[in-house]
Amino acid sequence: MRILFVAAEASPLAKAGGMGVVTGSLSKVLRAMGHDVRIFLPYYGSLPKTLKVSSCPVWDGSAMFEKFSVYETVLPETDVPLYLFQHSCFDGPHIYGLENDDWRFTFFANGAAEFCWNHWKPQIIHCHDWHTGMIPVWMHQSPDIATVFTIHNLAYQGPSRARLEQITWCPWYMEGHNTMAAALRYADRVTTVSPTYAEQIKTPAYGENLEELLASIGDKVLGIINGIDPTSYDPSVDASLPQTYSSAELDHRKINKASLQKELGLQERPQAWLVSMVTRLVEQKGIDLVLQVLDRFLAYTDSQFVLLGTGDRYYETQLWQLAARYSGRMSVQLLYDDALSRRIYAGSDVALMPSRFEPCGISQLIAMRYGCVPIVRRTGGLVDTVAHYNPRHQTGTGYCFDRYEPLDLYTCLVRAWEGYHYEDSWQALQTRAMETDVSWEQSSLAYNRLYNSVSNLPLESIPQKNQATTSAKATLE
Numbered sequence: 424m425r426i427l428f429v430a431a432e433a434s435p436l437a438k439a440g441g442m443g444v445v446t447g448s449l450s451k452v453l454r455a456m457g458h459d460v461r462i463f464l465p466y467y468g469s470l471p472k473t474l475k476v477s478s479c480p481v482w483d484g485s486a487m488f489e490k491f492s493v494y495e496t497v498l499p500e501t502d503v504p505l506y507l508f509q510h511s512c513f514d515g516p517h518i519y520g521l522e523n524d525d526w527r528f529t530f531f532a533n534g535a536a537e538f539c540w541n542h543w544k545p546q547i548i549h550c551h552d553w554h555t556g557m558i559p560v561w562m563h564q565s566p567d568i569a570t571v572f573t574i575h576n577l578a579y580q581g582p583s584r585a586r587l588e589q590i591t592w593c594p595w596y597m598e599g600h601n602t603m604a605a606a607l608r609y610a611d612r613v614t615t616v617s618p619t620y621a622e623q624i625k626t627p628a629y630g631e632n633l634e635e636l637l638a639s640i641g642d643k644v645l646g647i648i649n650g651i652d653p654t655s656y657d658p659s660v661d662a663s664l665p666q667t668y669s670s671a672e673l674d675h676r677k678i679n680k681a682s683l684q685k686e687l688g689l690q691e692r693p694q695a696w697l698v699s700m701v702t703r704l705v706e707q708k709g710i711d712l713v714l715q716v717l718d719r720f721l722a723y724t725d726s727q728f729v730l731l732g733t734g735d736r737y738y739e740t741q742l743w744q745l746a747a748r749y750s751g752r753m754s755v756q757l758l759y760d761d762a763l764s765r766r767i768y769a770g771s772d773v774a775l776m777p778s779r780f781e782p783c784g785i786s787q788l789i790a791m792r793y794g795c796v797p798i799v800r801r802t803g804g805l806v807d808t809v810a811h812y813n814p815r816h817q818t819g820t821g822y823c824f825d826r827y828e829p830l831d832l833y834t835c836l837v838r839a840w841e842g843y844h845y846e847d848s849w850q851a852l853q854t855r856a857m858e859t860d861v862s863w864e865q866s867s868l869a870y871n872r873l874y875n876s877v878s879n880l881p882l883e884s885i886p887q888k889n890q891a892t893t894s895a896k897a898t899l900e
């Protein structure tokens with residue numbers, strides 16, 4: 424089937440968070456299944472100069488009274504054809520955060536629609552987040568091109584209808600008060616990235632004011648859990664690590680821990696419990712909860728804490744101030760660094776994700792793959808991917824807490840910190856986490872069924888591979 428992914432991010436070229444990981448890895452898996460998947464991405468000024476791109480555009484077009492060109496290349500380390508949408512508004516180094524993001528991405532989405540009508544016609548356009556929200560609206564009048572719209576983050580909904588009318592024009596039939604709302608109405612199928620979050624967003628607590636719309640289109644909304652590429656995130660071959668290891672060589676992790684402590688200026692104490700967070704610094708990720716308990720937790724235990732992330736200036740300042748008081752025990756790295764993130768997953772003992780809401784979460788999947796035990800709040804995809812540790816039955820893959828309350832996080836941290844001191848059961852927990860199937864194996868089959876259900880083609884038979892190890896779709900205990 425011909426499928427075009429349209430997205431603002433695709434790993435490893437352009438990644439600001441989890442969406443890039445998904446588009447970059449899912450496209451590769453679906454292609455291996457036999458689909459002709461291609462990606463349509465802005466031609467950012469930050470793309471590596473070493474990327475070999477066609478010298479001439481494969482197509483020139485115009486949208487919103489602006490001309491643009493489309494260049495072709497291949498997503499590195501894959502065989503996925505990649506179309507790069509070139510216009511000066513994407514020449515800068517940043518993916519997001521410009522004043523005219525609403526204009527830039529609406530232009531990008533409209534350009535993608537033009538490209539599909541005029542150059543490469545897919546059977547399905549798989550749109551990711553609000554940046555691509557106008558595509559289902561336009562394709563409403565092209566019944567031979569179906570659309571799937573995936574919500575990675577409902578909190579960002581794009582320009583309002585009034586703003587859209589200011590910067591471009593909307594078709595006469597368009598309904599919806601902003602870009603995301605319009606996309607939800609007109610897409611043939613809407614997915615989000617975990618079954619639990621798919622249900623939660625139909626409620627006022629998680630619906631971001633779109634809960635009524637989402638409940639009313641409930642029969643076309645589906646939750647499919649994210650995966651990661653196990654070959655890209657593989658501690659036994661990861662070149663970013665000082666020492667590679669497998670689940671049978673957990674002792675080798677100590678070398679990574681010592682090296683990480685040295686790199687970050689932390690005291691080089693092998694026994695110190697090293698807690699990590701690799702995250703965007705936004706309200707969603709529960710940073711306020713962490714700030715409420717971390718001081719006390721560090722004061723009462725011998726733990727260490729490392730955070731790698733960028734985002735809200737307020738959180739950055741608060742974390743810096745705390746780090747200054749815990750010199751040698753707390754390190755705050757305010758930058759985006761993929762290699763460092765891998766060294767953190769490989770060298771720290773636990774990965775903290777006390778999210779206020781979490782559509783799926785990629786960080787806990789990578790952490791588990793690297794034997795870094797996740798500590799998560801039971802919300803969204805964290806419910807579906809992390810099973811609570813049960814010491815009596817020696818089951819589970821991480822530590823979980825329910826309520827978004829400082830005391831609940833604190834108690835959970837203390838429980839995990841105590842658990843760390845029982846070396847054998849801790850290693851067994853790490854092993855279970857590492858052997859959990861966090862790949863796309865099952866979810867790619869779900870996407871395949873979804874694509875077949877929206878296209879007119881007969882169901883394609885996809886060979887069922889062996890079901891690998893423990894399923895990430897955990898049962899709560």
Ligand SMILES: Nc1ncnc2c1ncn2[C@@H]1O[C@H](COP(=O)(O)OP(=O)(O)O[C@H]2O[C@H](CO)[C@@H](O)[C@H](O)[C@H]2O)[C@@H](O)[C@H]1O
Pocket residue numbers: 439440441442444445574575576616649701702703731732733758759760761764781782783784785786787789804
């Ligand atoms: N400073 C930094 N340096 C290096 N790497 C960093 C980094 N900050 C974050 N990362 C990496 O970015 C990714 C973050 O992915 P998440 O899924 O956890 O969150 P995000 O909110 O961005 O994704 C949204 O989309 C994804 C994909 O659907 C959903 O899983 C998620 O719930 C939703 O909020 C991880 O791979 C993490 O390692």
